[in-house]
Amino acid sequence: MRRRLFLVMAAFALFAAPAAADQKIKVGISGGDAEIVWAKVKEIAAKDGLDVQVIVFNDYLLPNAALDVGDLDANAFQHRPFLDNQIKTRGYKIVAVGETIVAPIGLYSRKAKSVAEIKEGASIGIPNDPSNGGRALRLLQAEKLIELKDGVGILPTALDVTGNPRKLKIREIDAAQLPRSLDDVDAAVINTNYAVPAGLIPGKDSIAIESPVNNPYNNFIAVREKDKDAPWVAKLVRAYQNDTIRQIIKDKLPGQIPAF
Numbered sequence: 001m002r003r004r005l006f007l008v009m010a011a012f013a014l015f016a017a018p019a020a021a022d023q024k025i026k027v028g029i030s031g032g033d034a035e036i037v038w039a040k041v042k043e044i045a046a047k048d049g050l051d052v053q054v055i056v057f058n059d060y061l062l063p064n065a066a067l068d069v070g071d072l073d074a075n076a077f078q079h080r081p082f083l084d085n086q087i088k089t090r091g092y093k094i095v096a097v098g099e100t101i102v103a104p105i106g107l108y109s110r111k112a113k114s115v116a117e118i119k120e121g122a123s124i125g126i127p128n129d130p131s132n133g134g135r136a137l138r139l140l141q142a143e144k145l146i147e148l149k150d151g152v153g154i155l156p157t158a159l160d161v162t163g164n165p166r167k168l169k170i171r172e173i174d175a176a177q178l179p180r181s182l183d184d185v186d187a188a189v190i191n192t193n194y195a196v197p198a199g200l201i202p203g204k205d206s207i208a209i210e211s212p213v214n215n216p217y218n219n220f221i222a223v224r225e226k227d228k229d230a231p232w233v234a235k236l237v238r239a240y241q242n243d244t245i246r247q248i249i250k251d252k253l254p255g256q257i258p259a260f
Contacts, residue, residue, distance in 0.1 A: 039054075080220075138156065
């Protein structure tokens with residue numbers, strides 16, 4: 001009788017024990033459209049036992065610094081050239097684990113309706129960080145506004161401009177401030193995540209846009225190198241790389257394209 005009572009009580013205790021708590025992680029993202037996507041990623045991840053806390057940043061430098069020191073477990077805001085430069089200059093041990101979107105950078109103007117209308121001596125704003133500044137210069141070269149030194153790769157600087165037939169004045173400006181600079185410059189090359197919140201739609205309001213074909217600027221989820229094989233990383237990537245998120249990107253993120 002006692003043995004039977006013990007077995008019943010043990011079974012009841014097993015049945016009544018609370019489920020293991022979801023694993024909690026912090027993910028840093030850029031503010032804007034990404035918040036729409038990550039709200040759904042958080043919901044999907046929760047079904048797989050992952051409690052994702054999304055931390056929003058408004059610049060490009062803090063998310064990697066926060067990840068490096070352990071204030072974040074992952075981030076999702078950058079492309080390969082940006083991370084490569086951060087690793088080179090700051091020694092971060094950060095790796096990409098899953099691609100997310102590509103957001104083609106665009107040239108915008110309130111004074112010219114086309115590239116052809118950009119006048120001699122015009123001022124052109126570009127991002128002041130090395131990777132996006134180089135990306136902007138490559139777009140200007142693709143539009144035949146400038147020429148860059150042969151073999152300069154994907155990180156050219158204004159010093160690598162070898163041809164400037166319209167005598168354009170290149171102004172380096174903080175990426176987040178470029179939409180506001182449009183009243184002060186003749187045109188500006190602006191990242192999509194800053195253009196859209198300012199009411200600028202890539203492909204519609206831009207007078208030139210980066211080609212998405214064979215684009216080296218795909219964004220991705222990044223983690224510390226020591227965490228890349230952790231089970232939660234695979235769960236986080238799965239929560240992003242699926243048809244539900246792909247459709248949200250297509251429907252709600254103007255100018256952005258799924259990269260998975």
